[in-house]
Amino acid sequence: MLLVAHGSRDPRANATTRALARVVAAARPGLDVRVSFLELAVPSPAEVLTALGERVVVVPLLLTNAYHGRIDLPAQVAGFDVALAAPLGGTEGRAHLLAGLTKRLDAAISRAAYDGLVLAAAGTRMADARVVVEDAGEQLGAALGVPVEVAYAAGAEPTGGEAVARLRERGARRIAVASYFLACGRLYDTVTGSAAQAGAVAVAEPLGASWDLARLILDRYDAVLPAPALL
Structure with a gap:
């Protein structure tokens, strides 16, 4: 392989x-x-x-x-x-991906401590590729029982900070960030840093090894x- x-x-x-x-x-x-x-x-x-x-x-x-x-x-x-x-x-095998996202988020913050979630991703100009991320965000939010906004580091909107603002408009006050990334890097730092500066209370690590x-x-x-x- x-x-x-x-x-x-x-x-x-x-x-x-x-x-x-x-x-x-x-x-x-x-x-x-x-x-x-x-x-x-x-x-x-x-x-x-x-x-x-x-x-x-x-x-x-x-x-x-x-x-x-x-x-x-x-x-x-x-x-x-x-x-x-x-x-x-x-969609194939998404259960493994969602399980990994949830475990990283649970390691960063208890479920009772947030009422809104940003799913941070790298970003792309290809709309159909963004749909994959947005679908993952919807499924993650449904599983956790919180509203979700997807945010991107580049190639698309919103930024991490803009996603935090959108969640506040929807009534969320304690907003956490899940990371649709395999590893840390410049794009991860950009989008999660933007969310943190806007007041996100916790940022999960990438999926990792x-x-x-x-x-x-x-x-x-x-x-x-x-x-x-x-x-």
Whole structure:
């Protein structure tokens, strides 16, 4: 399995990707799990695939199917013998994603201590990709029994601070932030920092190297494996 992350200049993000790979490997003994990055870090997908020289299942560590999932990654693995799995966002396997978001939020603040929630995400100009985040926000809010506003670091509105203001207009007073991010980095800091400056009472850590994410990754991996032949 080759995990492909976006990549970041922030060492926290790349360290989290490698830690997540170790969790996936521990969850599936015997599976060779490698890591690569689309940009801003090494190795690239092409470098790893060239070294392996065999058929590989590629799992994008992307929470939306936007530019990097639709255009960048397919271009970088073109010409290699790969099976390309779906990104981690989307409806398939969302229970694992929601479980991870909830656990991170519960670690940051007790459920009785907030009455509104911002779901902070990176952002994209692709409207259908944003729908995936918005759907996750709706499901998370329904599960927790609080109103939710999605906020973005770039590429779309609202900002974290604007989302806090919208929740206040809806009657919420104690607003927490859940993080639709795999790892810390500039975009995470931007959107969660904006919400905190606007008065959010708690900010959850990103999903990180969690068992919930590892299970989702393995589901994506298994979904593209060929079915065993029937005897």
